[in-house]
Amino acid sequence: MQLFLDIVRQSLATLWAHKLRSFLTMFGIAWGVGSLLLLVGLGEGFRSGQEKNLKELGSDILFIFPGRIPAVAGSQRSGRTWNFTYGDYLAIHDQAKHLRNISPVLNREDIRAVSDYGSTNGQVFGVAPAYNQIRTVPVGIGRWFNEEDNQEHRRVAVVGWELLKNMFPGRPAVGSTILLNGMDFSIIGVVEKVGREANNGTNARIFIPIGTMRTLFRLKGNSQADALSFMNYQPRTREEHEAAKAEVHQIIAQRHGFDPKLEDAFEDWDTVDNSRKVAKIFDAMDWFLGVVGVVTLGLGAIGIINIMLVSVTERTKEIGLRKALGATYRSILTQFFIEGAFLTLLSGGIGLAGVTTLVIMLAQLPAPDGFDTPRIVPSSAATAIVSLAIAGVAAGLYPARKAALLEPVEALRQE
Structure with a gap:
C-alpha cells in the first residue's frame, strides 16, 4: 500500500511540474464532458418545453x-370555402365509433365584455360541456357548465384567468354578472392560469355553452344559422387517431357531398402525430449530440495519449535509471498509468462539476417561450462516465506499457 501511495505522489508531482501542459491537456477532456452534458441538457429542456406546450392544449x-370543397358536387377540384355545421357535430357525435369526446367550437373575437369594474375585448368560445374533458381548462373556482346549461341555453360563463384580472381586479368573480354585447351573463367559474399568461389563449377567453352561443352570437359573416368555427375531438385511444380522423372526414364529406380524400377539404392538426414526430426529432438530436460529445471525448483522450508519449520520451533516461536501480515493470507501468488516468478523470470531473453548476444557475432564470430549464440527463451522465473510464484506461495504459517495456541499458543510452 505504501508503495502504491509513493507512486501516486510521484505521478502527481510530475503533473504539477508541467502545470501548463497538464492544464491544456485536461481542457480537451473537460470540454468534451461539458459539451456532451450541456448540449443534451439543453435539448432535453427544449423537449420538455414542447411537451408541456402540447399538454397545455390537452391530451391526444x-x-x-x-378548407375548400368543390363548387360543383362530385367534382374533384376545390373551389369554395365552407363551414362545419352543428348538424355535422351531432352526426359525428352519434355515428363515430373511434371517438372518446368531441366538442364544436363557435369562436367570436368581436364581443365586448363589460363588468362593474372594467371591460375588455376577449375571445368568446361557445363549446359543448365535453370541451373541458378534451382541452386543458382547469376550473379553480366555481364549476364548468353542464348539459342542462347547454340544452336550456342558459346565459352562464366561465372566465379565463387573464380576463379576470382586468374585469374583477382583486374581487371575487363567481356569482357576478357581466355583459356580453349588452346581454347579461352570470359567471359560474374561473379558469386557473394555464401555462404562461402571454402564451396561452385559454387565459384570455370566455366560455359559454354552445347552445347559448348559437342562439345569441352566430358566426360572423356567415349566412348559415348553425355554422361552426372548428371542432376538437379525441380518439378513443392514441393508436386509433388515424382511424378517428378518417371516420370524421367520411361523415362530414358524406353530409356535404364531396370525396373525403379531397386534400384541400380539411385542415387537421393532430397533436398525437405531432408529439410522436417531436419525440423522434429529439431522439435523433440526442443521439447526434451524444456522438459529438463522445467523439470530443475521444479526441481529448488522444491528446492525453500524445502528451503521455512525449512524457515517456522526455523521461527515458529517468526510466532506465530507475529500472537499473531495481524498479519493477509493474511500478513503472502503474506510475504512468496513474498519470494518464488521473489527467482524464480529473478533467472529466471538472467538466461535470462546471456544467452542473451552470445548469443550476440557468434553472434560476426564466425560460424562454417553448423551452424548459436545462437539466443533467442521467443517461448522458452515465455515458460520459463510461466514456471517461474507457478514455482513462486508453490514455494511461498504452504510454505506461511503452515506458515499462524500455530496456534499462537502451534507456540510459538515450540523449
Whole structure:
C-alpha cells in the first residue's frame, strides 16, 4: 500500500511540474464532458418545453378546420370555402365509433365584455360541456357548465384567468354578472392560469355553452344559422387517431357531398402525430449530440495519449535509471498509468462539476417561450462516465506499457 501511495505522489508531482501542459491537456477532456452534458441538457429542456406546450392544449387532441370543397358536387377540384355545421357535430357525435369526446367550437373575437369594474375585448368560445374533458381548462373556482346549461341555453360563463384580472381586479368573480354585447351573463367559474399568461389563449377567453352561443352570437359573416368555427375531438385511444380522423372526414364529406380524400377539404392538426414526430426529432438530436460529445471525448483522450508519449520520451533516461536501480515493470507501468488516468478523470470531473453548476444557475432564470430549464440527463451522465473510464484506461495504459517495456541499458543510452 505504501508503495502504491509513493507512486501516486510521484505521478502527481510530475503533473504539477508541467502545470501548463497538464492544464491544456485536461481542457480537451473537460470540454468534451461539458459539451456532451450541456448540449443534451439543453435539448432535453427544449423537449420538455414542447411537451408541456402540447399538454397545455390537452391530451391526444385533434383539431379539424374547414378548407375548400368543390363548387360543383362530385367534382374533384376545390373551389369554395365552407363551414362545419352543428348538424355535422351531432352526426359525428352519434355515428363515430373511434371517438372518446368531441366538442364544436363557435369562436367570436368581436364581443365586448363589460363588468362593474372594467371591460375588455376577449375571445368568446361557445363549446359543448365535453370541451373541458378534451382541452386543458382547469376550473379553480366555481364549476364548468353542464348539459342542462347547454340544452336550456342558459346565459352562464366561465372566465379565463387573464380576463379576470382586468374585469374583477382583486374581487371575487363567481356569482357576478357581466355583459356580453349588452346581454347579461352570470359567471359560474374561473379558469386557473394555464401555462404562461402571454402564451396561452385559454387565459384570455370566455366560455359559454354552445347552445347559448348559437342562439345569441352566430358566426360572423356567415349566412348559415348553425355554422361552426372548428371542432376538437379525441380518439378513443392514441393508436386509433388515424382511424378517428378518417371516420370524421367520411361523415362530414358524406353530409356535404364531396370525396373525403379531397386534400384541400380539411385542415387537421393532430397533436398525437405531432408529439410522436417531436419525440423522434429529439431522439435523433440526442443521439447526434451524444456522438459529438463522445467523439470530443475521444479526441481529448488522444491528446492525453500524445502528451503521455512525449512524457515517456522526455523521461527515458529517468526510466532506465530507475529500472537499473531495481524498479519493477509493474511500478513503472502503474506510475504512468496513474498519470494518464488521473489527467482524464480529473478533467472529466471538472467538466461535470462546471456544467452542473451552470445548469443550476440557468434553472434560476426564466425560460424562454417553448423551452424548459436545462437539466443533467442521467443517461448522458452515465455515458460520459463510461466514456471517461474507457478514455482513462486508453490514455494511461498504452504510454505506461511503452515506458515499462524500455530496456534499462537502451534507456540510459538515450540523449
